[in-house]
Amino acid sequence: MAGRANVLSDCAAVACCSLGAPFKSLERFAKATGFGLFVHYLDVAELRARPAPIIYFLLHFATPDAEKAETLTRLRQYPSPKVRLAPVILIAQDCDATTFLSYVQMGFDDILCLPEQSQLLVDRLTRQLNQDIVYIETADYFGPDRRRMEVPGAQHAARRSTAHMHSRLIVHRSLADGPVILERQDHWDNIVH
Numbered sequence: 001m002a003g004r005a006n007v008l009s010d011c012a013a014v015a016c017c018s019l020g021a022p023f024k025s026l027e028r029f030a031k032a033t034g035f036g037l038f039v040h041y042l043d044v045a046e047l048r049a050r051p052a053p054i055i056y057f058l059l060h061f062a063t064p065d066a067e068k069a070e071t072l073t074r075l076r077q078y079p080s081p082k083v084r085l086a087p088v089i090l091i092a093q094d095c096d097a098t099t100f101l102s103y104v105q106m107g108f109d110d111i112l113c114l115p116e117q118s119q120l121l122v123d124r125l126t127r128q129l130n131q132d133i134v135y136i137e138t139a140d141y142f143g144p145d146r147r148r149m150e151v152p153g154a155q156h157a158a159r160r161s162t163a164h165m166h167s168r169l170i171v172h173r174s175l176a177d178g179p180v181i182l183e184r185q186d187h188w189d190n191i192v193h
Contacts, residue, residue: 006034007126007129007175008033008034008035008036008122008125008126009034009035009036010036010052010053010054010175011035011036011037011052011053011054011055011056011175012035012036012037012038012039012047012050012052012054012055012056013026013030013035013037013038013039013055013056013057013058014038014039014040014041014044014047014055014056014057014058015027015030015038015039015040015041015058015060016041016057016058016059016063016071016075017058017059017060017062017063018063019040021062022060022062022063023040023060025060025091026038026058026060026091029058029091029114029121030058032118032121033118033121033122033125034122035056036052037050037052041057053174053175053176053177053178054086054087054128054129054173054174054175054178054179055082055083055086056086056087056088056089056125056128057071057075057083057086057087057088057089058089058091059071059088059089059090059091059108060090060091061090061091061092061093061095065102065106068090068106069106071088072088072106072107072108072143075088076088076107076142076143077142081178081179081180081181082178082179084142084179085135085171085173085179085180085181086173086179087109087110087125087128087173088107088108088109088143089108089109089110089111089112089125089128090103090106090108090110090111090112091112091114092111092112092113092114093113093114094113094114094115095113100113104146105146107141107142107143107144107146108143108144109128109133109143109144110124110125110127110128112124112125128173129173129174129175130172130173130174131172131173132170132171132172132182133170133171133172133173134168134169134170134171135168135169135170135171136166136167136168136169137166137167137169138164138165138166138167139164139165145168164188165186165187165188166186166187167184167185167186167187168184168185168187169181169183169184169185170182170183170184
C-alpha cells in the first residue's frame, strides 16, 4: 500500500457531511486510505494554509439524498476548476443495485461500499488520478459520464429530450497540474448521458 498511499498523502479529503458520527466515519476512512490532509468543509482555512494539488470531496451515505444532490450541484458549479473538476466520492454501506444506481445517476465520480479492504479503497481512489475521465455537461448536469456504470440497455427518458446542446469533456487530474480539461467537444443533438 505504500506506493499508492503516498499518492493520496499529497491529496486532501474534505468531508461534506454533518459533524458527529458521519464526520468521524469519514475521518477514519481518510486516515485508513492515507490522505495527507482531512478537513470538514466548514474548515476551509486549513485547506488554504496547506494547499493540495487534488482535493477529494467525500460524502457520507447517511446524508439525505436531497442534500447529496445539492452538494454535488454546488461543487460542480463552483467557479474554480480545482473544486469543479475534483473527484466527489460517496462512502456508502453495502447496498442493493437499485440504490447503487441511484447514486450513479446523481453523478458521483465513484461510490465506495464499506466494509472493504484498505488497499482496494486506495486503488479505487487513485483511479481518479493520471487518467482521462469523460465528463458530460448539459443544461442540468455536469459530471462523469453516467453511462459508465449503468445496467446494459437501460433507458433514461429523463435524460432524453428534443435536440439540445451538450458537451463531452476529457478531464485529467494529476499531482503536477491538478484537475484540467484536456479536450472539449460541443454537440447539438440528442444524447443519453
